[in-house]
Amino acid sequence: MVDDGDGRSPATAAGAGRPAGPRQAWAGLPWLVRAAVTWSACVLVVVFALWALGRVAVLLAPLAVAVAVTLFLAALLDPVLVRLRRLRVPAALAALLTVLLLLGILVGVGVLVWNLTASQFGELTQQLDQGLQRSREFVTSTLPVTDAQLDKLVKQVRDGVSGSAPDPVGGARTAAEVVGSVLLALVLLFFMLKDGRSMWHWVLGRMTGPNRSTVAEAGRVGWRTLGSYSRGTMIIAAIDALGIGLALVLLGVPLALPLALITFLGGFVPIIGATVAGAVAVLVALAAKGPTTALLVLAAVIAVQQIEGNLLEPLIMKRQVQLHPAVVLVVVTAGTLIAGIAGAFVSVPIAAVAYRIVETVQRHREGGGPA
Template sequence: MGVNGAGPDRRPVPLGSRRPRVSARRTRAGARGPGPNPYPSGEHVPSGLRTTAGYTWRLVLLGLAAYLVVDVLARLELPVVALFVALVITSVLRPPVDLLARGMPRSLAVLVVLLCALAAVGGVLALVGTTVADEWGRLGNELRGGLSRIDHWLTGAPFHLRPGTVTDLRAKIGAFISAHRSTLLSTALSGAGRIVELVTGLALAVFCSVFFLHSGDRMWTWAQRQLPVRSRSAWDRAGRAAWLTFAGYTRGVLIVAASNAVLVGIALAILRVPLVLPLMVLEFAATLIPLIGSPIALAVAAVVALAARGPVIALLVLALIVVIGQIEGHLLHPLVLSWSVRIHPVVIAVSVAGGAVLAGVLGAVVAVPVVSVGWAVLGELRTRGTPGLPGAQAAAAGDRPGRGADRGRRPEQGGGGRPGE
């Protein structure tokens, strides 16, 4: 004990004064050094808000990336559309090519199938042109008489328009065409330029489809070899799921379009509406746009029926829109497309509307197959499926950890690993 009560390691403390008390906790903390900050940054922000902010900036980045992708694709419209058409041609012609390749060289099978397809398309177009040329004179007389009947019909109940309404409308249209002839001519010339681009894109699509039909499997194998080894299995499953979905949707929608065209042709022939074959081709092409394409084509047929056959036949054609829509929605789509595309009608409607806003008619055509392929790929990658099988089939096959031949395998060996390994 030191002088005046001071310990051997303490300084002397004058009598009558009090030593400052030091907390034992602070002493221990000082001996250990600075500990963790009891007030971490962001503690005053609610956890729900932090989570929402995290998701928000990620969604913003994804939206920006999607916008950039759409902008780049819009600038490369011609090659992108050509590749899409090439994939459509490949999905339609691949089964007959595979069938003929069993008994002949594959290159010869591709040539035979392509020539037959071109002959069929050219024959249909030639038949449509011949039909329009043969019926054009009679159709002109019927349209002039039909316009007079429409004018007389509009003057009665329930419209009670003044006589000559349709005639005045025709005169105004003629005056507008005469006043804006130069503008219409420049528009027609720009349309001719679009026709040149269309022919160029179609030639590029046929050129690419030849190689896709002949050596598509080798091209896919080469593309896989450019990827890391650990991710090849996932990419292979995703690519096969995407192709099966796209090919199934393309073949299915062509079957639905052909069925609609046949039904419309039979109904128009029974009602004796002119230009049956061109209207069938229009219905076939319009049905490629889900939900809205077929009603638009039938509305054109209703206008032709109104001019050529009168309002009663036109009303019957309008009723045909409802009947064809019910057959397509409740019979053809469930039977033909349910095995390849399982998307709710609301999603289809929103996809078509969004595609039309982003890229017009072309966007409306490609929206549903793009969404279908994306959904199929997402479902395949979310499922620990067996390579070569869709995710739902692999799950049904009992692909579970620790079962079968995959037990004890390392992820790089292809079994039991996480998706993508």
Template sequence: MPPTFSSAKTRTALRASARVSLDLLLILGMATVTLWLLGLMWSVVWPLVIGLLLTTLTWPPTRFLRRHGWPPAAAASAVTVVFLLVATGVVALIAVPVASQSGELTDGVMEGIHRVRDWAAGPPLNIGDDQITQASDAAISRLQDSAGSMVTTVVTAVNTVVNGLVTAVLALFLMFFFLKDGPRFLPWLTRQLPGRLATDIPVVAARGWETLGVFVRSQALVGLLDAVFIGLGLWILGVPLVLPLAVLTFVSAFVPIVGALFAGFVAVLIAMVSNGLTDALIVLAIIVVVQQLEGNVLQPMIQSRGLGLHAAVVLLVVTLGGSLAGIVGSLLAVPVAALFAVVWNYLREQLSDPPQEPRTDERPAGATAPS
């Protein structure tokens, strides 16, 4: 006989599905409103995020000083000053050698341009001087016609630089205050929250802080591996400015996608103007191999092991973050996903039933009752 369907069970299933769908819509609506509010407050949220990431990087030495009797303000001040000195030293380590060899690099660039021009004049392109002159005149006239848009672009670039400097200064001050007063935050938060929230939110915040620290340390390890491998390849090929290029590779590893592209472009350019086109192609191949190994193997493995996320999840969230918010989305995708995992694991712990302990009056089968 064909099975018969119960109308009561069907209505119950439909009501349950409707209730779950409504709950999901409410959650999505709340998430949309939260993201919209974050967008409105982004000028404050972005320095706060950078300050937190810098604090996770500088908290271990601050904790060491505080455990050895330093006052909180003195320890935070000392670590902040050392951080500024290290950052300034990194910039100097990149800028000074480049400036000292700027003349050689300029001559190499001009020589490279002449080589490209001579190559284009021969077969198979056979581009003559008249065609090159016409192309140059067309490019100059196009630049003159788009002078207004160029001015707008320059103004936008200046505003971006100014906003970046303001963000860096705010993040630095926030890092100092986090280092100084960070340990007092969770007790203060516990006193402000009512009831069960006074226990749950501080626990989640502490776990989230540990997760951010793991993310920053894993990103630094990935950048160090990139700098070592790429710097070793440049040193074997005899490319100049190996140390500045390695430092630039390490620093740019903290900015996904664009940082790697920028560091790779600089390395290939210097290899081309100093060693020629063949070595530049070899450097390009080394950078591509290292970046593919880092992006598809090392980074997902290191971050998935430290953050408790699967390697495939890391790849997917980085892709999703880049498609939604560009560079910033790629930078924040992994820590945000890790924080969501922290919240979900805590909720699962609180909602799951505690393990049942065996009853003391149970006796194994076949045992005799006491007399």
């Protein structure tokens, strides 16, 4: 090889004059710029994936909600099915009896509550109107807000609600979707109870290699988490309803049973549901008994919720289904935006199960086990 006089070969000298390639240009950038570009690209990919998943979820919302409710109820009723199977009841008959038991409880409780409170719901509306009127008087007397300004604000809110209300055709379509989702969930629940375990074994049978044990454990952990969440949520909601309902009865607040029922239903929507149910109870107490009783009801609601959050929830739910309150708020809000009230109900258990599954897979990988 002939030297050109400066210690470099002609080929090297010729290559030095060419512009640097993409790899050399990328390596020549400061590390902060490279990190910013890389993270920006990752964020864009994640945002686009979430947007695409959101679009699909909106299009398939009735089906997605039906499947989520089916899994929730199947995990809740699984102990009943297991006991029936231990009594050597055939799988199909055991699943049918479990579904009929669920329908019997729902219909029985609905009829009982309706018979006891149907005549009081009109009174509840009047009490809420009186509570709102007293709240209005309190606002105008203590804050620099006039009646005209408050009326204008209320009118704007009503106009916004009226403008966002669905048309009759949209309402009928929504009602049909709800009925269809309920029927689909019941049919899926029967098949899930009857053939759920065999379907899971079929899925595991299709998997080969070291990932099978990881998937099997992740499935078991996810199912246990869903069962613990569903049963724990029902127990906690019942305790909340009993505690707040008892406080309402002792304080002489009318409509204690409907308010306890609202508290029970609100318990299935973490944080937001309990807040709304407590606000309704305080508003009714304010209308019926005045500000002193309303403050006592507020104190009772706060006490019950503190006992629930600091004692009952850790004891009943265990650590395997605990999520940070900020995560719960974000998940409930996202579920509400995607699928309304039904989305708010099912969003937290889905997030809890997903978190436990990811945690299980990560633990397998970090422990050197199958991944």
